[in-house]
Amino acid sequence: MDRKKAAIFALxxxxxxxxxxxxxLVKQISTSFPNIDLTIVKQxxxxxxxxxxxxxxxxxxxxxxxxxxxxxxxxxLLYSIGGIAAGWSQNFSVHLVxxxxxxxxxxxISPVITSxxxxxxxxxxxxxxxxYSFAVSHFTAVITPPxxxxxxxQNWRTAFLIYLIAPLVLVFAxxxxxxxxxxxxxxKQIKREPIPPLVFAYSAAALVMMVFFFIILxxxxxxxxxxxDISHFVSAFGLSISTLGSTxxxxxxxxxxxxxxxxTIPLGLLLCGVGFWVAAYSLSGxxxxxxxxxxxxxxxxxxxxxxxxxANSVGENDSTAAIALVNSAFSVGIFLSPFFFANLPKIxxxxxxxxxxxxxxxxxxxxxxxxSLILILFRKRx
Numbered sequence: 192m193d194r195k196k197a198a199i200f201a202l203x204x205x206x207x208x209x210x211x212x213x214x215x216l217v218k219q220i221s222t223s224f225p226n227i228d229l230t231i232v233k234q235x236x237x238x239x240x241x242x243x244x245x246x247x248x249x250x251x252x253x254x255x256x257x258x259x260x261x262x263x264x265x266x267x268l269l270y271s272i273g274g275i276a277a278g279w280s281q282n283f284s285v286h287l288v289x290x291x292x293x294x295x296x297x298x299x300i301s302p303v304i305t306s307x308x309x310x311x312x313x314x315x316x317x318x319x320x321x322x323y324s325f326a327v328s329h330f331t332a333v334i335t336p337p338x339x340x341x342x343x344x345q346n347w348r349t350a351f352l353i354y355l356i357a358p359l360v361l362v363f364a365x366x367x368x369x370x371x372x373x374x375x376x377x378x379k380q381i382k383r384e385p386i387p388p389l390v391f392a393y394s395a396a397a398l399v400m401m402v403f404f405f406i407i408l409x410x411x412x413x414x415x416x417x418x419x420d421i422s423h424f425v426s427a428f429g430l431s432i433s434t435l436g437s438t439x440x441x442x443x444x445x446x447x448x449x450x451x452x453x454x455t456i457p458l459g460l461l462l463c464g465v466g467f468w469v470a471a472y473s474l475s476g477x478x479x480x481x482x483x484x485x486x487x488x489x490x491x492x493x494x495x496x497x498x499x500x501x502a503n504s505v506g507e508n509d510s511t512a513a514i515a516l517v518n519s520a521f522s523v524g525i526f527l528s529p530f531f532f533a534n535l536p537k538i539x540x541x542x543x544x545x546x547x548x549x550x551x552x553x554x555x556x557x558x559x560x561x562x563s564l565i566l567i568l569f570r571k572r573x
Contacts, residue, residue: 278351436487
């Protein structure tokens with residue numbers, strides 16, 4: 192493996208773990224700050240995602256005026272300081288500021304990672320690396336939450352030492368990546384064109400997709416509660432199973448895409464739809480886990496596909512701004528998802544029902560999958 196690929200994979204380790212790692216520690220953090228409302232305490236997870244939206248867009252503009260390597264240094268410094276120091280703050284307001292700093296750092300580095308893949312690699316190798324980078328980030332998200340729960344069992348603050356990986360990645364990436372003058376896009380001094388209209392369509396698809404997908408993270412424990420014969424083990428590890436599905440999808444993405452091409456779209460959508468249906472209506476823990484694995488696999492294929500097509504859509508131009516826009520759309524979808532499902536009962540005047548939420552997600556993914564299938568068949572016929 193060449194040093195550039197190793198640096199890209201090292202950077203990929205950091206993206207999803209920035210928010211997911213400390214999710215199991217919310218209850219312990221709340222105990223340490225008894226005067227802080229639990230809703231505010233939960234901001235330790237959601238606030239970084241909000242900052243990722245804004246700083247992802249900022250990254251797309253920063254690379255227009257300063258080298259990408261410099262953007263990475265700034266992002267990794269913010270990530271390192273915010274990630275580690277947040278665990279040792281005695282003031283919750285300061286803790287949130289540091290978590291916001293972590294989100295800002297993540298927002299700066301995330302679009303640059305895929306942009307570097309687009310800079311250095313083409314064709315099959317580019318598709319391989321997009322999938323592998325996605326798999327690395329999601330595999331890390333499978334490991335770090337239970338690891339944080341174990342390390343922070345006695346004292347939640349020690350779990351934040353996991354973020355010590357960030358300064359190590361900073362040093363390695365700076366040594367492994369070429370000097371600034373060797374970045375292809377900067378060396379060629381390619382004119383940075385406006386974002387192609389197609390990228391806005393990908394962004395809209397990403398936003399809608401995440402609004403319906405994210406119900407797994409917010410409502411899975413409540414779904415398991417209404418299934419009395421299913422073990423709470425499913426509630427505890429269901430998210431990890433879904434993330435594992437995304438990891439497997441990332442590893443297999445290049446091969447699947449080379450073989451199926453545009454048919455990857457209905458495959459991903461229908462996997463999500465079937466997965467939501469199975470998770471919603473199965474009375475067996477094994478089947479529910481299987482459904483969650485299907486959803487994770489489907490969403491993994493779709494995200495990797497959107498990122499690859501976004502990078503391809505800009506041609507020879509720099510892809511950072513386009514990728515930043517799509518990344519922000521993913522984050523906006525995640526942010527809007529709880530509000531969307533919370534307001535559905537008010538809009539349609541019915542009692543809140545977690546089963547309905549999963550049912551609706553299954554219906555929407557299935558309809559989108561069938562619609563994309565019909566569209567592909569119609570265009571092929573023409």
